[in-house]
Amino acid sequence: MADTIFALATAPGRAAIAVLRLSGPESRAMLGGLGAVLPAPRRASVRRLRDRDGAVLDEALVLWLPGPASYTGEDSAELHLHGGPAVVEGVAAALVSLGARPAEPGEFTRRAVMNGRMDLTAAEGVIDLIEAETAAQARQALRLAGGALASVSQGWADRLAALLARQEALIEFEDEDLPGALDGQLADGIAALAAEMADRLRADEGGERVRTGLDVAILGAPNAGKSSLLNALVGREAAIVSARAGTTRDIVEARLVLAGLPAVLADTAGLREAGDEIEAEGVRRALNRGEGADIVLAVLACDAHPDPATLALLARRDCVVVASKADLGGEVPGHAIPVSARTGEGLAALRARLEAEALRLASLSGSTLLARPRHRAAIRDALRWLREAEGAVLPELRADALREALRALGRLTGRVGAEEILDRVFAEFCIGK
Ligand SMILES: Nc1nc2c(c(=O)[nH]1)N(C=O)[C@@H](CNc1ccc(C(=O)N[C@@H](CCC(=O)O)C(=O)O)cc1)CN2
Ligand SMILES: Nc1nc2c(ncn2[C@@H]2O[C@H](COP(=O)(O)OP(=O)(O)OP(=O)(O)O)[C@@H](O)[C@H]2O)c(=O)[nH]1
Ligand SMILES: [Mg+2]
Numbered sequence: 296m297a298d299t300i301f302a303l304a305t306a307p308g309r310a311a312i313a314v315l316r317l318s319g320p321e322s323r324a325m326l327g328g329l330g331a332v333l334p335a336p337r338r339a340s341v342r343r344l345r346d347r348d349g350a351v352l353d354e355a356l357v358l359w360l361p362g363p364a365s366y367t368g369e370d371s372a373e374l375h376l377h378g379g380p381a382v383v384e385g386v387a388a389a390l391v392s393l394g395a396r397p398a399e400p401g402e403f404t405r406r407a408v409m410n411g412r413m414d415l416t417a418a419e420g421v422i423d424l425i426e427a428e429t430a431a432q433a434r435q436a437l438r439l440a441g442g443a444l445a446s447v448s449q450g451w452a453d454r455l456a457a458l459l460a461r462q463e464a465l466i467e468f469e470d471e472d473l474p475g476a477l478d479g480q481l482a483d484g485i486a487a488l489a490a491e492m493a494d495r496l497r498a499d500e501g502g503e504r505v506r507t508g509l510d511v512a513i514l515g516a517p518n519a520g521k522s523s524l525l526n527a528l529v530g531r532e533a534a535i536v537s538a539r540a541g542t543t544r545d546i547v548e549a550r551l552v553l554a555g556l557p558a559v560l561a562d563t564a565g566l567r568e569a570g571d572e573i574e575a576e577g578v579r580r581a582l583n584r585g586e587g588a589d590i591v592l593a594v595l596a597c598d599a600h601p602d603p604a605t606l607a608l609l610a611r612r613d614c615v616v617v618a619s620k621a622d623l624g625g626e627v628p629g630h631a632i633p634v635s636a637r638t639g640e641g642l643a644a645l646r647a648r649l650e651a652e653a654l655r656l657a658s659l660s661g662s663t664l665l666a667r668p669r670h671r672a673a674i675r676d677a678l679r680w681l682r683e684a685e686g687a688v689l690p691e692l693r694a695d696a697l698r699e700a701l702r703a704l705g706r707l708t709g710r711v712g713a714e715e716i717l718d719r720v721f722a723e724f725c726i727g728k
Contacts, residue, residue: 299325300398301390303383304373304727312356313383316727318371318403321394326359326372328393329386334359344374347392352385353378367403368410401724405717408709414445415709415720419667422724423506431555431657435505435666444664445708447495451488451677452704458484459697466690482685485697489681492674495665501656502663503671504589508557509653512584515594516602517541517565520619523636524594525549525562528646534562541565544577546584554650556657561588566604585612590652592617597625597633615648669720673707676700 299319305312317325326333326342330349334340334357342357356375365371376382387397399405404418413421420439427433438444461481513521517540525534525547534547547562561584564577585591585608593614595601608614621633621640632648634641657663665671680700687693705711709720 299395300402301325301387301395302398302403302727303387307380307383309379313376313378315374315376315383315386315390316371316398316403317373317390317395318365318367318369318398318406319395320370322370322372323359323361325390325393325395326357329374329389331357336361339375344386344389346385346389352389353382363410363412366412367406368412369406398726399721400726401721401728404724404728405721408717413440413442414449415717416444416448416670416707417442418709419669419720420444421728422720423666425725425728429552429555429557431505432557434555435502435663438664439666444666444670447664448704448707451492452701452708452710454484454488455677455697455701455704458488459694459701462690462694462697466694469690485681485684489678489685492678492681496671496674496678499663499665499671502666503668504657505556505663506666508559509553509589509656510561510584510587511551511553511558511590511592511649512561512563512581512588513592513594514563514566514581514585514608514614515605515619516596516599517567519565519594519596519599519605520636521565521594522547522562524592524617524619524634525560527634527636527639527642528560540567541570541574544573546580553646553653556653558649558653566608567602589656590615590649592649594619595628595631596620596623597627598623601628615645615652617645670707673703677703677707 297320299317299321301315301317304314304316323333330345331342336359339356339358341354343354344352346352353376358373360371362369374386376386404421407413408415408418417440420436423436424433424440427436458481465478513525515521522534522536522543526532526536529549529551533549535542543562544564549560551558551560563581563584564574566578566581569575569578591612591614593605593608594617595605596619598620616628616631618627618631618633620635622635622638627633632641632645634645665674677700680696680703684693684696684700687696702711706713706716709717
């Protein structure tokens with residue numbers, strides 16, 4: 296970690312300013328090497344930057360951010376440049392000539408984790424925040440970045456460590472006949488911890504959906520008005536519409552935001568005994584998409600008899616049922632939402648229903664902590680070892696299981712530092728963060 300690293304922290308290209316970020320033990324020397332008199336800590340100061348030959352590179356706003364109270368926890372600096380790519384290139388070359396090297400993706404945040412400024416789950420919150428595309432994603436990411444999961448898992452780890460100490464004491468003083476009540480307390484402690492973890496896993500099932508988005512599939516008979524419905528919901532002609540049955544064959548996707556959650560809406564081929572092999576493949580893909588979808592919109596046209604394929608779908612899984620072409624009149628089954636893509640009637644009601652469904656699926660209680668598969672896997676692992684401890688007949692085996700549960704929590708927070716876990720997490724980062 297002795298290297299001094301630098302990277303462009305803003306997006307490359309034409310912009311009002313370009314921010315070069317610098318971190319590592321030689322940061323202060325680097326500022327000097329660029330000809331900048333050291334600014335007071337954390338005070339924005341204008342400085343002329345020069346190359347080795349004394350030629351002016353730019354006039355920049357310079358921040359000197361000494362460790363350990365910096366983002367990375369070590370000496371850092373920022374150069375807010377006027378210049379575009381050519382100036383950035385020139386300053387980067389000057390920094391390299393002074394001994395700095397370009398940073399790897401996520402390396403600043405990785406250093407923050409290594410220096411104890413944040414744990415690994417908070418670092419994941421930072422990347423999620425950068426990548427958030429909707430308000431709900433941003434809120435969830437901010438909670439993570441703020442250490443919400445870090446503090447809960449640290450609390451669990453502390454309790455687990457105390458239980459382990461108790462178990463080890465029991466083993467050590469086995470012969471001295473400690474009161475049996477101690478063992479009961481241990482069992483209660485393990486059971487309580489296991490119950491909390493199981494509750495958390497259950498409550499946070501929707502967290503992953505907030506991060507990755509919801510899958511909504513539109514299914515129904517040919518000509519039911521599925522493609523028209525997709526277009527009406529997203530407000531553009533994403534899919535081809537025609538009066539001919541069997542128009543849509545491939546899946547047509549369009550993005551949609553539902554109550555702050557990202558969603559992908561998929562239009563599919565009309566369900567029927569297909570006329571040719573291309574359409575048959577389309578129907579197969581449609582049914583497949585329906586299987587995996589978080590929400591299925593089953594479309595039944597008001598002017599047609601309910602078809603067997605859609606009825607079979609309705610019998611198999613719960614769907615949001617849309618009675619399409621409501622402008623044509625006809626029969627609307629009780630629980631269906633009448634919608635006309637032509638007049639816009641019922642679209643608001645359908646949207647409201649979809650948003651309610653999305654919120655329910657994401658269980659947006661405002662407290663989701665386990666947002667990633669990695670988090671769930673670690674807690675599941677810890678829970679498995681706690682169950683193992685509960686079932687252990689020998690005290691030594693119980694201690695081993697408690698130790699493993701503690702290690703699982705350590706991997707979650709990055710405290711038990713398998714290098715490849717860190718590599719995997721930080722590979723997702725952008726350069727400069
Ligand atoms: N220009 C700029 N903007 C930025 C960042 C940055 O590094 N540079 N950040 C990141 O990329 C975020 C802010 N993150 C930061 C987190 C902690 C500290 C820090 O030095 N904290 C000290 C207190 C410093 C003080 O009180 O002035 C501390 O917590 O001890 C700075 C930035 C978002 N905006
Ligand atoms: N009156 C009326 N006609 C509609 C409405 N929605 C769709 N249609 C018409 O119904 C026909 C079929 O519409 P599509 O949206 O292509 O139907 P689809 O379900 O995607 O059909 P396939 O792709 O063949 O499965 C077209 O002629 C549309 O103009 C509606 O709300 N009202
Ligand atoms: Mg279609």
